Amino acid sequence: MVHVRELDPSASPLDYFGYECRRLREAAGLTQEALGKILYCTGSLIGQIETAQKVPTRNFAERLDAAFMTDGVFSRMIGMVLRSQLPNWFQPYAEMEAKAAFISTYQCQVVHGLLQTPEYAAAVLAVDYPDKIEEMVAARMERQRILEKKQQPAVWVVLDEAVLLREIGGREVMRKQLARLVNYRDNPWVNIQVLPFSMGAHAATMGSFNLLRFDDDPDIYYSDGYDQGHMTANPDVIKERSVGYARLQAGALSVEDSADLIARVMEERYGDRATDDVA
Numbered sequence: 001m002v003h004v005r006e007l008d009p010s011a012s013p014l015d016y017f018g019y020e021c022r023r024l025r026e027a028a029g030l031t032q033e034a035l036g037k038i039l040y041c042t043g044s045l046i047g048q049i050e051t052a053q054k055v056p057t058r059n060f061a062e063r064l065d066a067a068f069m070t071d072g073v074f075s076r077m078i079g080m081v082l083r084s085q086l087p088n089w090f091q092p093y094a095e096m097e098a099k100a101a102f103i104s105t106y107q108c109q110v111v112h113g114l115l116q117t118p119e120y121a122a123a124v125l126a127v128d129y130p131d132k133i134e135e136m137v138a139a140r141m142e143r144q145r146i147l148e149k150k151q152q153p154a155v156w157v158v159l160d161e162a163v164l165l166r167e168i169g170g171r172e173v174m175r176k177q178l179a180r181l182v183n184y185r186d187n188p189w190v191n192i193q194v195l196p197f198s199m200g201a202h203a204a205t206m207g208s209f210n211l212l213r214f215d216d217d218p219d220i221y222y223s224d225g226y227d228q229g230h231m232t233a234n235p236d237v238i239k240e241r242s243v244g245y246a247r248l249q250a251g252a253l254s255v256e257d258s259a260d261l262i263a264r265v266m267e268e269r270y271g272d273r274a275t276d277d278v279a
Helices: 013-026 032-039 042-050 058-068 072-084 091-097 118-125 132-149 161-163 172-184 235-250 255-271
Strands: 103-105 154-160 188-197 209-213 220-223 231-232
Touching: 013 042, 013 058, 013 072, 013 231, 032 042, 032 058, 032 188, 058 072, 072 091, 072 132, 091 132, 091 209, 091 220, 091 231, 103 235, 118 172, 154 161, 154 235, 161 188, 161 255, 172 255, 188 235, 209 235, 220 235
Parallel strands: 103 154, 154 188
Antiparallel strands: 103 209, 209 220, 220 231
16 A cells, blocks of 8 residues: 655645645545646656645646636745745745845846846756755746736846856856846846946955845845845944945946946857957
8 A cells, every 4th residue: 555645734835735736636536647637747746746745836836726726826825835945044035025126236156046047047056956956946936026026126236247257057058147137238127237347346345245125114135145144124234235335336337338248248258159258
């Protein structure tokens, strides 16, 4: 007799999702294989999701809603499921980020997570999460849904020039990533500036950071750490970092010139006729 792992639906959003999937499947009198055929996937995948061994995708959740006519229950649930895959220390920031009206960020190493392609994100996340790449990429793509909201936040990004030159994931991955950045050129809600090497010492030599502004709550400063993030609403810190960020913006290339530089690096360094040097 096959032992079926019993889930505690209160243990986590992932367990709750799997529990509800199995409950509705059994109530409908369907085997895992039968439900798999309806959802265009394998019965094995259904079994893995029902036992919380596999993280479902948003597409899977939407198909599940259609199959069981659950009026978007699983589609609404999937956001919590994917956010739960983020590191515990990062989840509070992700929740605040999703509520922000204005996001300002300086990035000195990699493209900000809200603007990453799935391929670039996978290459970045593979360094620290080699056994959870699929789940972590799905969680990062879920974060990006805030840019699709009817009232999306205004996002201002300052990228160190090194971000454009650091080859992550290979030339094709970098080309697609830079192409995505260029595509934001005419987006009024996402503004990208490049801080050139010629700037020398600047107001963020200590590293990357984010500033979140809200309609009704105090501003938040956030910076990453290896095992935890640092988040504060201390007015003194907010004032100092806000002034520092304004200095970064003043020293960076304009949005238009930044887009031109990104496009040039994309073609000259990562295009079909790539050269070794980019002026």
